[in-house]
Amino acid sequence: MLDINNLYVKIKNNLIIKGLNLKIKNNEIHIIMGPNGSGKSTLSYVISGKQKYIIEKGKILFNNKLINNLSPYEISKLGIYLSFQYPIEINGITMYSYLKTILKKKYNNRVILKKIYKVCKKLKINKNYLYRYFNVGFSGGEKKKNEILQMLLLKPKLVILDEIDSGLDIDTLNIIFKNINKYKKKYKCSIIIITHNTNIIKYINTNYVHILYNGKIIKSSNKNIIEKIEKYGYKKIVKQ
């Protein structure tokens, strides 16, 4: 599904991604871990087509189509969804108006409202939130739930979750992962989970764990490596 080949990415003349390779098949879960500042969010942005992230070299293929030069809108339409590490607030636009806009090509207004209500219920989001401005004044956990709300409505084929689990209380964590797991089971999508949480495997069953360090994946393994990271940190892996 996703094939990233020898990728080099620059931001404002700084090389951040330096020869990264990653292959993801249909219906797979890949966890990406790594120290702060190693390039995890940069990778998620560049897959999603964010402006000013310059691809110097390498290829990003999605279902055999080169997406290096596509806009976020075009990439989103292909079925790639990014849940932001820091979701933004949009003052003056209500949640409902925003969701209606992103769904209007797919469904009519009545269907949209029904679907939104259904997903709100699954995520235990009060309907009143639909009439508040997008993420404005939402708590950290509410913003992350809003990211999953959009995911469930847009039905992407490849989901990138950038620190979806950072700073969440245990109940919100459970609600979010219950919904992610259900979605994965039903739609057989692929998921990239960027996380620092060594408890992640309690919540989701992963196929691979990759360690991203200094702009490169330096190790790929199964979930057993997480235990080692918890014990020794990244030092040992980096040294190897």
Ligand code: ADP
């Ligand atoms: P991670 O998500 O792994 O913690 P990031 O991808 O956010 O790391 O950042 C990787 C590196 O790129 C960091 O050193 C960061 O300071 C730098 N970086 C990210 N965005 C920008 C930017 N817009 N301008 C300059 N440097 C940036």
Ligand code: MG
């Ligand atoms: Mg990050």
